[in-house]
Amino acid sequence: MQVTITVNGVEHSRDIEPRMLLVHFIRDELLLRGTHWGCDTSNCGACTLWVDNEPVKSCTMLAVMADGKAIRTVEGLANGAELDPIQKGFMECHGLQCGFCTPGMMMTCRALLDGNPHPTEAEIREGISGNICRCTGYKNIVAAVQWAAENPATSEVTA
Amino acid sequence: MTALDEAPLSAAGNPIGFGRMHRKEDVRFLRGEGNYVDDVNLPGMLHSAILRSPYAHARIVSIDTSAALALPGVHAVITGETLAGLGLAWMPTLSYDTQAVLATDKVRFQGQEVAFVIADSRYIAKDALELIDVEYDALPAVVDAKKALDPGAPIIRDDKEGKTDNHIYDWEAGNKADTDAAFAAADVVVTEDILYPRVHPSPMETCGSVAHMDPVTGKLVLYTTTQAPHAHRTVYALVAGLPEHKIQVISPDIGGGFGNKVPIYPGYVCSIVGSIVTGKPVKWVEDRAENLMSTGFARDYHMNVSIASTKEGKILAVKVDVLADHGAFNGVAQPTNYPAGFFHIFTGSYDYPAAYCNVKAVYTNKAPGGVAYACSFRITEAVYAIERIVDCLAAELKMDSAELRLKNLLRPEQFPYTSPTGWEYDSGDYEKTMRVAMDIAGYDELRREQAEKRAKGEYMGIGISFFTEGVGAGPRKHMDILGLGMADGCDLRVHPTGKAQVRLSVQSQGQGHETTFAQIISHELGIPPEDIEVIHGDTDNTPFGLGTYGSRSTPVSGAAAALVGRKVRDKARLIAAAALECSPDDLEWELGRWFVKGDPTRGKTIQEIAFAAHGSLELPEGVEGHLDAQVVYNPPNLTYPYGCYICVVDVDPGTGQVKVRRFIAVDDCGTRINPMIVEGQVHGGLADGIGMALMEVIAFDEDGNNLGGSFMDYLLPTSMECPDWELGETVTPSPHHPIGAKGVGESATVGSPAAIVNAVIDAISPFGVRHADMPLTPANVWRAIQGRPVRTDMAVE
Ligand code: FES
Ligand code: FES
Numbered sequence: 001m002q003v004t005i006t007v008n009g010v011e012h013s014r015d016i017e018p019r020m021l022l023v024h025f026i027r028d029e030l031l032l033r034g035t036h037w038g039c040d041t042s043n044c045g046a047c048t049l050w051v052d053n054e055p056v057k058s059c060t061m062l063a064v065m066a067d068g069k070a071i072r073t074v075e076g077l078a079n080g081a082e083l084d085p086i087q088k089g090f091m092e093c094h095g096l097q098c099g100f101c102t103p104g105m106m107m108t109c110r111a112l113l114d115g116n117p118h119p120t121e122a123e124i125r126e127g128i129s130g131n132i133c134r135c136t137g138y139k140n141i142v143a144a145v146q147w148a149a150e151n152p153a154t155s156e157v158t159a
Numbered sequence: 160m161t162a163l164d165e166a167p168l169s170a171a172g173n174p175i176g177f178g179r180m181h182r183k184e185d186v187r188f189l190r191g192e193g194n195y196v197d198d199v200n201l202p203g204m205l206h207s208a209i210l211r212s213p214y215a216h217a218r219i220v221s222i223d224t225s226a227a228l229a230l231p232g233v234h235a236v237i238t239g240e241t242l243a244g245l246g247l248a249w250m251p252t253l254s255y256d257t258q259a260v261l262a263t264d265k266v267r268f269q270g271q272e273v274a275f276v277i278a279d280s281r282y283i284a285k286d287a288l289e290l291i292d293v294e295y296d297a298l299p300a301v302v303d304a305k306k307a308l309d310p311g312a313p314i315i316r317d318d319k320e321g322k323t324d325n326h327i328y329d330w331e332a333g334n335k336a337d338t339d340a341a342f343a344a345a346d347v348v349v350t351e352d353i354l355y356p357r358v359h360p361s362p363m364e365t366c367g368s369v370a371h372m373d374p375v376t377g378k379l380v381l382y383t384t385t386q387a388p389h390a391h392r393t394v395y396a397l398v399a400g401l402p403e404h405k406i407q408v409i410s411p412d413i414g415g416g417f418g419n420k421v422p423i424y425p426g427y428v429c430s431i432v433g434s435i436v437t438g439k440p441v442k443w444v445e446d447r448a449e450n451l452m453s454t455g456f457a458r459d460y461h462m463n464v465s466i467a468s469t470k471e472g473k474i475l476a477v478k479v480d481v482l483a484d485h486g487a488f489n490g491v492a493q494p495t496n497y498p499a500g501f502f503h504i505f506t507g508s509y510d511y512p513a514a515y516c517n518v519k520a521v522y523t524n525k526a527p528g529g530v531a532y533a534c535s536f537r538i539t540e541a542v543y544a545i546e547r548i549v550d551c552l553a554a555e556l557k558m559d560s561a562e563l564r565l566k567n568l569l570r571p572e573q574f575p576y577t578s579p580t581g582w583e584y585d586s587g588d589y590e591k592t593m594r595v596a597m598d599i600a601g602y603d604e605l606r607r608e609q610a611e612k613r614a615k616g617e618y619m620g621i622g623i624s625f626f627t628e629g630v631g632a633g634p635r636k637h638m639d640i641l642g643l644g645m646a647d648g649c650d651l652r653v654h655p656t657g658k659a660q661v662r663l664s665v666q667s668q669g670q671g672h673e674t675t676f677a678q679i680i681s682h683e684l685g686i687p688p689e690d691i692e693v694i695h696g697d698t699d700n701t702p703f704g705l706g707t708y709g710s711r712s713t714p715v716s717g718a719a720a721a722l723v724g725r726k727v728r729d730k731a732r733l734i735a736a737a738a739l740e741c742s743p744d745d746l747e748w749e750l751g752r753w754f755v756k757g758d759p760t761r762g763k764t765i766q767e768i769a770f771a772a773h774g775s776l777e778l779p780e781g782v783e784g785h786l787d788a789q790v791v792y793n794p795p796n797l798t799y800p801y802g803c804y805i806c807v808v809d810v811d812p813g814t815g816q817v818k819v820r821r822f823i824a825v826d827d828c829g830t831r832i833n834p835m836i837v838e839g840q841v842h843g844g845l846a847d848g849i850g851m852a853l854m855e856v857i858a859f860d861e862d863g864n865n866l867g868g869s870f871m872d873y874l875l876p877t878s879m880e881c882p883d884w885e886l887g888e889t890v891t892p893s894p895h896h897p898i899g900a901k902g903v904g905e906s907a908t909v910g911s912p913a914a915i916v917n918a919v920i921d922a923i924s925p926f927g928v929r930h931a932d933m934p935l936t937p938a939n940v941w942r943a944i945q946g947r948p949v950r951t952d953m954a955v956e
Binding site for chain 1: 181182184185186187188189190191192193194195197198200280281282361362363364365412413414415417446447448668669670671835836838839840841842843844845846847869870871875877878879881883884
């Protein structure tokens with residue numbers, strides 16, 4: 001089947017099998033490797049990206065269902081050299097360790113902040129509860145979201 | 160300067176040495192530019208999938224692969240028979256047992272590897288699996304370890320000549336006679352059956368590999384999810400007879416390991432064979448069900464634990480009887496002389512003279528594994544046993560569990576302390592750490608609140624765990640894996656402009672080595688950490704060493720890094736003396752600079768020395784040019800981190816629901832290289848504790864069907880189950896480690912489950928409950944309250 005999908009502002013047309021999952025389309029057809037795959041059952045959220053501004057678990061959706069839609073992945077988070085505040089927050093607060101859950105987690109967090117710029121801790125915890133992280137114990141992810149909320153578009157982060 | 164001083168900052172604002180700094184590795188992960196194994200794409204690469212056994216125990220009658228082979232896009236189908244022709248149907252495990260790569264005679268657990276399909280895409284490979292026709296003759300399965308040695312039990316390992324039962328080994332430690340005597344003389348004896356059920360590390364990234372055997376050069380490049388690249392390279396050389404200098408193992412970014420990525424799995428071997436057979440690179444990446452059902456599980460220890468004490472609560476002796484379920488192949492990864500890992504550190508953090516344990520290991524029709532999930536070689540089971548039984552003793556004595564612990568903790572003047580089972584604890588001030596934890600918790604206030612709540616019929620519980628670990632395996636005289644001594648190398652090159660590269664044998668899976676090892680070199684040489692590149696995960700470009708597991712990176716490789724830095728510093732002194740035309744003895748070191756004693760204006764910075772070392776300066780006799788060094792570190796002893804954890808829970812007795820309200824963790828891991836990273840390691844381990852104590856279990860039904868084969872059934876903690884961790888610290892440096900650091904990567908996973916379970920049992924003790932097995936799901940708590948506990952590792956009717 002022919003699909004045309006806009007990813008991070010760039011339009012891509014491909015002839016694909018109808019059964020292909022969106023996560024595989026993004027990873028294997030478009031070679032955008034930041035979107036990860038971590039389970040078979042839509043539980044982990046490693047594959048989270050946005051479809052028309054809504055966070056979606058891309059392992060739960062067929063690529064053909066995204067035909068004509070606009071997708072944003074982790075590669076589309078930063079503005080060129082400037083990291084998005086949520087990316088800075090993760091770095092500032094040590095919200096990542098192995099980094100495997102991080103892209104999906106950040107896509108969820110960014111969407112959370114867009115809908116609710118000043119979430120409470122409880123709202124953050126509920127908001128990220130569909131994304132599993134095995135490394136961080138979540139505390140620093142919560143802090144990263146709070147950091148991004150307090151620094152909506154700011155200062156340099158040093159490496 | 161000492162390890163504990165505040166480090167000066169570099170121009171970029173990073174500590175020159177130890178302290179908090181952002182991780183150097185973060186930016187690539189934040190941008191989605193990490194390079195995990197599944198991200199590796201080689202030209203012409205093929206994909207693969209594994210056909211797995213639906214049965215726990217069955218004889219293979221026949222395998223027909225013709226329809227699969229006929230499917231367009233399929234390149235090859237490999238079976239056990241194919242491998243047998245190459246002598247590769249079986250491979251050695253890390254415990255001197257054997258494991259089937261692809262089954263030839265029988266399948267021995269559900270999910271065992273039976274055939275390997277190589278195709279143009281993952282989708283086609285999976286389609287082809289459906290077309291393979293395997294005829295099985297089902298056999299009765301051994302599911303319950305307690306029945307594995309029953310007369311007439313089916314023999315699982317009939318591949319081993321003369322094997323007539325399912326016994327693997329018996330092992331003991333401590334002094335039985337002394338322990339029996341202490342028990343006979345004790346006022347109080349408490350005994351409990353305690354199960355540490357089978358759980359799974361399940362890192363977010365599953366296991367996989369991309370193998371490329373170059374048909375022209377005969378060089379094998381293997382990208383793979385391994386925590387121990389060098390050990391894997393050597394094992395491939397030994398198993399497959401491949402020349403070791405023609406094997407390059409690359410472990411790129413690893414998406415979490417937790418011990419799951421220590422063993423060699425059949426999929427890795429199959430991808431290598433697949434590349435040899437097709438002449439193309441072959442990628443194999445397992446899915447989550449495969450990860451949960453077939454790769455290294457953890458624990459599965461059935462423990463009978465007894466403690467003896469005086470009526471005042473002075474502990475006299477402890478003994479533990481263990482039945483260890485190792486699954487169908489003894490694939491545990493631990494030092495050779497320690498078949499039960501470091502379990503015999505179960506004597507814990509207390510002062511008493513007598514202890515004894517024996518461990519009996521058996522085969523069952525379950526996946527192999529056992530040592531994984533941040534267990535520090537079975538110390539998790541050991542800590543759980545002692546910390547649970549101490550609480551049972553407190554209940555028996557009607558004594559506060561903190562008071563009982565304080566009465567028995569080792570005292571600072573007892574260190575170095577030799578335990579009744581032969582461990583030499585290096586340093587500690589246990590009471591101080593426990594008091595810090597109790598202060599943060601507001602322990603007395605919590606007990607008052609609990610009493611008030613109880614009077615109102617509300618069930619709040621407070622649980623304590625005090626743990627001691629021995630990590631950093633280990634002295635090569637005692638510790639090896641498959642004959643490879645557990646020492647690790649480190650190479651340091653300081654380039655002419657004073658920027659440096661350090662090469663490690665250990666492998667980060669998220670621990671932040673690219674940052675902390677730069678900080679160690681920075682601490683020794685005064686080079687800013689941003690000027691130091693850490694290179695790891697590629698056997699062609701790093702020195703030999705056994706890798707990262709058992710919290711060994713900082714104790715072993717961290718020591719190697721500090722010493723290689725010192726070696727370069729010593730050489731820099733000779734070069735500086737030549738440049739300053741003075742004797743090396745006249746020079747004094749300050750961070751980043753050698754200068755003339757009494758005349759601090761005359762000196763050379765490490766950067767100036769680096770340039771001189773590569774320049775035309777005439778060097779003294781015996782001093783080679785350049786500023787490089789190599790070290791192999793053979794640790795004299797393990798390091799012994801410890802900590803005190805306190806958990807507060809609220810239990811709803813109507814539903815059995817447990818809410819973890821607070822969790823206080825005070826760790827003492829000696830010197831902290833980067834406190835931010837240490838805290839992150841602790842947070843992650845505490846979440847593991849929530850998972851194991853309350854949610855996670857790989858249970859089986861009576862036919863050996865795995866009941867935890869997906870994240871729908873194997874429940875991992877989310878942000879909702881984890882409280883806002885409250886951390887504290889004490890710092891008692893290791894006396895024998897060059898920078899005084901101890902391992903910390905697994906401390907919280909090891910120490911936290913007991914605190915959580917102790918809290919839940921404390922909450923429901925008014926119902927007469929003294930023990931209940933993990934996981935304390937609502938159903939299991941409710942059953943315990945009703946006085947009808949069930950085996951948590953078996954299917955419940
Ligand atoms: S891969 Fe786990 S939810 Fe999509
Ligand atoms: S950082 Fe490793 S899974 Fe979240």
